[in-house]
Amino acid sequence: MDTIAAQLADFATATSYASLPDEVTHQARRCLLDTLGAALAGGYHSASGRIIKAVVADFDEPPVATVIGSKLRRSPMTAALANGVMAHALELDDGSKHATYHPGTSIIPTALALGEQLATDGRGLLTAIVLGYEVSLRIGAAVNPSHYLRGFHPTGTVAHFGTTVAAAKLLELDAGQLINALGLAGSLASGINQYEADGSNVKHLHPGNAARDGILAALLARAGLTGPEEVIEGRLGFCHCFADEYELSGITRGLGETFEFLNIYFKPYCSCRYVHYAIECTLNILREHPLAYEDIASIRVLTHRNAKQGSDIPDYRTPLHARTSLQHGIAAILVFGKASLAEYTEAALQDRRLRQLSSKITIEVDPELQRQYPDPRPMVVEIRDREGNSYSSRVDYAKGDPQNPLTDAELRTKFAEVTDGILDEPAARAIIETVMLADDLDTVADLSRLLQFGV
Numbered sequence: 001m002d003t004i005a006a007q008l009a010d011f012a013t014a015t016s017y018a019s020l021p022d023e024v025t026h027q028a029r030r031c032l033l034d035t036l037g038a039a040l041a042g043g044y045h046s047a048s049g050r051i052i053k054a055v056v057a058d059f060d061e062p063p064v065a066t067v068i069g070s071k072l073r074r075s076p077m078t079a080a081l082a083n084g085v086m087a088h089a090l091e092l093d094d095g096s097k098h099a100t101y102h103p104g105t106s107i108i109p110t111a112l113a114l115g116e117q118l119a120t121d122g123r124g125l126l127t128a129i130v131l132g133y134e135v136s137l138r139i140g141a142a143v144n145p146s147h148y149l150r151g152f153h154p155t156g157t158v159a160h161f162g163t164t165v166a167a168a169k170l171l172e173l174d175a176g177q178l179i180n181a182l183g184l185a186g187s188l189a190s191g192i193n194q195y196e197a198d199g200s201n202v203k204h205l206h207p208g209n210a211a212r213d214g215i216l217a218a219l220l221a222r223a224g225l226t227g228p229e230e231v232i233e234g235r236l237g238f239c240h241c242f243a244d245e246y247e248l249s250g251i252t253r254g255l256g257e258t259f260e261f262l263n264i265y266f267k268p269y270c271s272c273r274y275v276h277y278a279i280e281c282t283l284n285i286l287r288e289h290p291l292a293y294e295d296i297a298s299i300r301v302l303t304h305r306n307a308k309q310g311s312d313i314p315d316y317r318t319p320l321h322a323r324t325s326l327q328h329g330i331a332a333i334l335v336f337g338k339a340s341l342a343e344y345t346e347a348a349l350q351d352r353r354l355r356q357l358s359s360k361i362t363i364e365v366d367p368e369l370q371r372q373y374p375d376p377r378p379m380v381v382e383i384r385d386r387e388g389n390s391y392s393s394r395v396d397y398a399k400g401d402p403q404n405p406l407t408d409a410e411l412r413t414k415f416a417e418v419t420d421g422i423l424d425e426p427a428a429r430a431i432i433e434t435v436m437l438a439d440d441l442d443t444v445a446d447l448s449r450l451l452q453f454g455v
Contacts, residue, residue, distance in 0.1 A: 003179075006179055017439075028438075031104050034411055047319075048205075065448075070453070076114045080215060088155065096260070099139075109207075111132065150242070156209060159207055177221045198318075200320070266406045274303070274306065275339075319349065322348075335354055416432075431451070
């Protein structure tokens with residue numbers, strides 16, 4: 001029996017654009033558009049985006065690959081690093097509930113940067129994106145939720161396998177070289193969740209690091225550096241070292257026949273995905289029972305362990321902290337009626353009304369909801385007013401899930417909204433149209449040029 005890495009390598013090297021179903025390549029275009037919007041917004045609105053652009057501006061490198069939303073061009077590894085940081089900085093990025101991971105923020109920066117250097121055409125770009133997602137999503141689903149609950153950030157760890165596959169596909173590595181590259185990726189994989197304790201924005205570095213490392217792993221393997229073939233399932237491999245519980249058979253089951261990639265979710269709100277469920281529950285209650293925030297006595301949230309561990313943050317300290325806080329998301333809806341970019345500024349964080357409401361919110365793990373996790377990922381919000389009346393709502397599939405999808409039109413609207421003030425309408429329209437016809441691109445540079453502006 002071939003190792004898991006060997007089976008994944010055979011799949012990735014044998015798969016061509018022509019062999020991919022239309023719905024899969026369409027999903028790749030959707031993910032590409034969504035990630036570009038997140039990166040453009042993150043580079044403009046977030047401290048992390050501004051910091052990474054300032055740092056790489058000082059790098060003395062050949063101008064090869066585009067740093068999105070600037071006129072900077074750097075090495076593919078550096079551009080991928082910067083673009084990955086920016087794409088994750090505002091919590092606007094796509095994700096997987098099974099892999100507990102945001103793949104677009106690492107895989108797409110990898111594919112764009114390396115594809116620009118190699119003059120890859122649009123079909124090659126989309127193929128690399130699909131394969132990077134598919135391999136990493138399967139590995140992520142195998143080790144989660146245990147991997148996340150141990151304190152690892154899959155967007156920094158699992159992502160390495162996806163970026164390595166995407167880079168290897170663009171570099172046309174053979175199966176043996178890709179096996180070595182995956183072995184190298186397992187040792188490069190890193191990212192811990194201690195940022196949840198204090199809201200430090202190191203979280204944003206994780207996908208950028210994975211994007212850079214994927215290119216590095218592929219280049220090193222092409223040059224002859226070796227990695228362990230049993231990097232996934234070995235007694236000292238990724239699954240054993242990074243998770244208390246894991247299930248290996250799903251990694252290769254139906255490989256090339258069914259696509260986990262089609263189960264990606266897209267975010268309508270700029271916050272942790274768990275927060276979206278709480279926001280929708282709260283909005284559901286308000287539609288039927290308009291409540292003033294002053295009238296609320298207490299709020300109880302019933303959920304699963306992942307949401308409790310990652311998003312029970314009543315004393316949020318930074319914008320990142322607030323974006324991952326169930327308390328802030330619920331309070332923002334009750335006070336402002338929305339949870340957009342404006343509700344996650346430093347000024348909004350200091351609003352005494354939000355703080356008062358946050359102190360009234362408790363988060364509990366419910367055994368029955370936990371049993372159903374991860375599909376659905378249910379959440380219940382119960383609001384009690386000062387007169388003793390209680391109102392509740394449950395959400396199993398938040399907007400953006402495959403079972404409750406964002407349409408193409410809604411994704412286009414999201415892109416226009418998050419880039420408002422960054423791009424004018426013709427520029428935004430040009431990027432949208434180019435991405436949605438990405439199969440026809442002669443070279444990735446035709447898209448990258450649309451992303452070069454500013455300083």
